[in-house]
Amino acid sequence: MDLIEDIKQKAKNFFLNSKGSHDWEHTMRVYNLCIHIGKKENAGMEVLKLAAILHDIGRAQQDDCNGGICHAEKGAEIAKELLTKVGYKKSEKVIHCIKTHRFRKNNIPVSIEAKILFDADKLDSIGAVGIGRAFLFAGEIGAKLHNKYADINKTEEYSKDDTAYREYIVKLRKIKDRMLTKEGKRLAKERHKFMDDFFERLNKEVDGDI
Amino acid sequence: MDLIEDIKQKAKNFFLNSKGSHDWEHTMRVYNLCIHIGKKENAGMEVLKLAAILHDIGRAQQDDCNGGICHAEKGAEIAKELLTKVGYKKSEKVIHCIKTHRFRKNNIPVSIEAKILFDADKLDSIGAVGIGRAFLFAGEIGAKLHNKYADINKTEEYSKDDTAYREYIVKLRKIKDRMLTKEGKRLAKERHKFMDDFFERLNKEVDGDI
Structure with a gap:
């Protein structure tokens, strides 16, 4: 078995109890996006593929980045162990990508591979997939389908009013402006447009007009 | 308070513990669609509005239509009581709509109001809302986001593979052919197209190509 397949099999085991919105399929979509963007941006594909496969393996242990466990930092630790065991030489490059994929103040993506992983992970939150x-x-936390009149500033996270629309207004529609690579920007622009049209239509359908 | 508002307040109480995919907001969307279609089809608006408001009040007690409790039949019973209490004269017309809104063999929508309610209820399953x-x-039952390669014939309902895509392939894409009114057909055609485009795009995004 080659290195990529070997690590893929090992990483998959960290997702056995994961929920639908952050499961192994999310990792596989990010992996596919990394390959697509990586080719356009002339990235080191081996490092990039390994980083994509391993980027969320710390998620099961995540609590929070503030004081608790950050899944990016925990994931980087686990990845280091895994890659050391198989004797991988460029593990530091992979670790850098995993550690910085959330782009927190003390963890900024510097290499092109780290920038691509950040873009791919964020792209998976928008468009049709998003x-x-x-x-x-919203279904997992027992929220409502939609409430276009809800005062979003007063909506509590994980409440019945924590709808997909709130997520879109507060977070998702801002993602396109955070992309770090040229191809990431291009994909984000299209996915943003699609998502924008979706919620515009949703708001009209709710009134029974279309 | 006028009759419609009075019944609305009473009906709302039947949805206090309902889940997001079949809650009071679903009733309100069906109500809005009924008003829209009713105007085009020259329906009796009072009967139609009452039927829309009351069509799902038996849902909390639904088990199944085969042997158990059917929410359309149970809802018709509860509606009859409510409307009798307020002395409403045309309650039989409303009951007919509620009883037939699932269009089962022994309960076929005959009046224009019943046909409109059937269309509106089904329309709320497709388009952006759908x-x-x-x-x-899918989130409520702990299913995956998407699996375009799943063998749908082997997928069990309420399992991890009971995804939105399965629902679309098995049920939702057939709804446009079941509409009973002219305006219902027109709306369904547009909503179907939108849903079709959505899943086509989703399948491409998953591969990381767009």
């Missing part, structure tokens, strides 16, 4: 994930997550 | 509801429901 719409699906936002509603799936 | 996409949202399908993913929300």
Whole structure:
């Protein structure tokens, strides 16, 4: 078995109890996006593929970045162990990507591979996939389908009013401006437009006009 | 308070513990669609509005139509009581709509109001709203986001593979052919197209190509 397949099999085991909005399929979508963007941006594909496969393996242990466990930092630790065991030489490059994929103040993506992983992970929150994930997550926490009149500033997270629309207004529609690579920007622009049209239509359908 | 508002307040109480994919907001969307279609089809608006408001009040007690409790029949019973209490004269017309809104063999919508309610209820399963509801429901039962390669014939209902895409392939894409009114057909055609485009795009995004 080659290195990529070997690490893929090992990483998959960290997702056995994960929920639908952040499961192994999310990792696989990010992996596919990394390959697509990586080719356009002339990235080191081996490092990039390994980083994509391993970027969320710390998620099961995540609590929070403030004081608790950050899944990016925990994931980087686990990845280091895994890659050391198989004797991988460029593990530091992979670790850098995993550690910085949330782009927190003390963890800024510097290499092109780290920038691509950040873009791919964020891209999976928008477009048709992003719409699906936002509603799936709302279902997981027992939220409503939609409430276009809800005062979003007063809506509590994980409450019945923590809808996909709130997620879109507060977070998802800002993602396109955070992209770090040229191809990431291009994909984000298209996915943003699609998501924007979706919620515009949703708001009209709710009134029974279309 | 006028009759419609009075019944609305009473009906709302039947949805206090309902889940997001079949809650009071679903009733309100069906109500809005009924008003829109009713105007085009010259329906009796009072009967139609009352039927829309009351059509799902038996849902909390639904088990199944085969042997158990059917929410359309149970809802018709509860509605009859409510409307009798307020001395409403045309209650039989409302009851007919509620009883037949699932269009089962022994309960076929005959009046124009009943046909409109059937169309409105089904329309709320497709288009942008339908996409949202399908993913929300998948989240509620702990299903995956998406698996375009799943063998749908082997997928069990309420399993991890009971995804929004399965619902679309098995049920939602057939709804446009079941509409009973002219305006219902027109709306369904547009909503179907939108939903179709959504899943086509989703399948491409998952591969990381767009």
